[in-house]
Amino acid sequence: MDPTEQKRSQGDDWNAHILRVRNHRDEAAFAALFGHFAPRIKGFLIKSGASGTMAEECAQETMITLWHKAHLFDPSRASAATWIFTIARNKKIDAFRRAARPEPEDLPWGPEPAPEAADALALSQETEHLASALNALPEKQREIVKRAYYGDLTHSELAEETGLPLGTIKSRIRLALDRLRQTLNEPVK
Amino acid sequence: MTVKHLLNEQLLMGYAAGILPEAFDLVVASHLSLSDESRAMLGSYEAVGGVVMEETESVEMTADALGSVMARIKSGKAIPQKPTLRPTKPGVLPEPLQDYVGGDVEKIKWRSLGGGVKQAILPTSGKAQARLLLIPAGAAVPDHGHRGTELTLVLQGSFSDKVDHFTRGDIEIANEDLNHQPIAGPEEDCICLAATDAPLRFNSLIPRLLQPIFRI
Numbered sequence: 001m002d003p004t005e006q007k008r009s010q011g012d013d014w015n016a017h018i019l020r021v022r023n024h025r026d027e028a029a030f031a032a033l034f035g036h037f038a039p040r041i042k043g044f045l046i047k048s049g050a051s052g053t054m055a056e057e058c059a060q061e062t063m064i065t066l067w068h069k070a071h072l073f074d075p076s077r078a079s080a081a082t083w084i085f086t087i088a089r090n091k092k093i094d095a096f097r098r099a100a101r102p103e104p105e106d107l108p109w110g111p112e113p114a115p116e117a118a119d120a121l122a123l124s125q126e127t128e129h130l131a132s133a134l135n136a137l138p139e140k141q142r143e144i145v146k147r148a149y150y151g152d153l154t155h156s157e158l159a160e161e162t163g164l165p166l167g168t169i170k171s172r173i174r175l176a177l178d179r180l181r182q183t184l185n186e187p188v189k
Numbered sequence: 190m191t192v193k194h195l196l197n198e199q200l201l202m203g204y205a206a207g208i209l210p211e212a213f214d215l216v217v218a219s220h221l222s223l224s225d226e227s228r229a230m231l232g233s234y235e236a237v238g239g240v241v242m243e244e245t246e247s248v249e250m251t252a253d254a255l256g257s258v259m260a261r262i263k264s265g266k267a268i269p270q271k272p273t274l275r276p277t278k279p280g281v282l283p284e285p286l287q288d289y290v291g292g293d294v295e296k297i298k299w300r301s302l303g304g305g306v307k308q309a310i311l312p313t314s315g316k317a318q319a320r321l322l323l324i325p326a327g328a329a330v331p332d333h334g335h336r337g338t339e340l341t342l343v344l345q346g347s348f349s350d351k352v353d354h355f356t357r358g359d360i361e362i363a364n365e366d367l368n369h370q371p372i373a374g375p376e377e378d379c380i381c382l383a384a385t386d387a388p389l390r391f392n393s394l395i396p397r398l399l400q401p402i403f404r405i
Binding site (some may be wrong): 078085 | 228330
């Protein structure tokens with residue numbers, strides 16, 4: 001099977017795996033997530049400058065955090081890969097710094113108790129489009145984007161436009177904005 | 190509230206990637222707490238991060254990794270968390286900033302810079318520096334240039350310079366090309382969070398983050 005095709009069908013599947021961990025503490029689902037994501041997290045962290053030992057430890061801690069924080073996973077806000085990326089990123093920063101990284105305030109995401117399945121599906125499709133769009137970028141641009149995420153860019157490269165087609169996830173941004181605007185409190189003036 | 194001046198692509202991507210110096214992370218996290226639009230944009234840059242991670246060549250985990258992780262989960266021992274103090278009281282300072290100050294504006298330990306202008310330097314690791322600035326209503330900050338990148342986030346009141354007028358939540362991104370003299374709006378004292386990476390250039394900071402820095 002074409003690898004892109006395979007990934008495409010797997011995006012939703014990984015979401016479902018996390019939901020099984022969340023709802024049923026399903027160890028088989030967790031093992032499958034571990035098999036897929038842990039080596040990728042480790043590879044990503046090594047590319048970002050971590051030693052093999054540190055990358056292994058961060059990858060393990062990321063997966064432990066996934067288990068413990070599965071109740072925070074919301075497939076209408078982030079895909080499985082996106083959510084796991086943010087956990088791994090924070091583990092990396094925590095390993096480098098004395099204090100936790102500053103995170104934005106938690107904002108409520110609207111009065112509805114459960115995200116609509118349609119939102120989750122739209123997000124999942126847009127993330128897939130984003131992946132194909134990233135792969136469709138010219139080699140040089142694609143490399144710049146990847147190296148930006150590894151923290152491996154020179155000043156001039158960082159200033160260069162990446163040409164990332166973020167318009168492909170426009171409707172996700174709109175959804176997120178609509179939700180936030182419904183609930184965002186006016187800050188103190 | 191509509192925030193007019195938002196982050197640029199490089200800073201959002203840098204924050205999503207986790208490669209900014211701590212002082213810049215603090216400004217970005219504070220801005221994100223005040224701008225729903227920037228926050229929504231951040232979501233897309235994080236999605237890019239997920240895609241990049243998916244496509245990075247994987248490196249095999251040690252043989253007993255899964256077993257060891259399951260054992261750690263079942264032992265019920267939590268992973269030690271870095272200390273954070275998260276007050277719940279909304280105030281002038283967004284929560285990520287209250288973590289650094291230890292509370293809202295009344296907890297800021299100001300030091301006078303003369304002319305009514307005050308500053309408070311916040312503890313961050315790395316060479317970029319974060320500080321809170323208080324400019325009395327209607328007063329000016331001495332004209333200054335920048336050797337590196339300076340981010341200024343308005344938290345209270347407003348200021349104007351030759352670029353534009355900036356109000357709560359707005360962020361001004363200045364580099365060495367900009368010499369400006371910010372003047373606080375007349376309505377109230379202006380409080381800003383500013384971060385500078387001078388005298389270092391932006392690029393020289395990033396490799397530093399890859400070193401294990403615990404305290405400088």
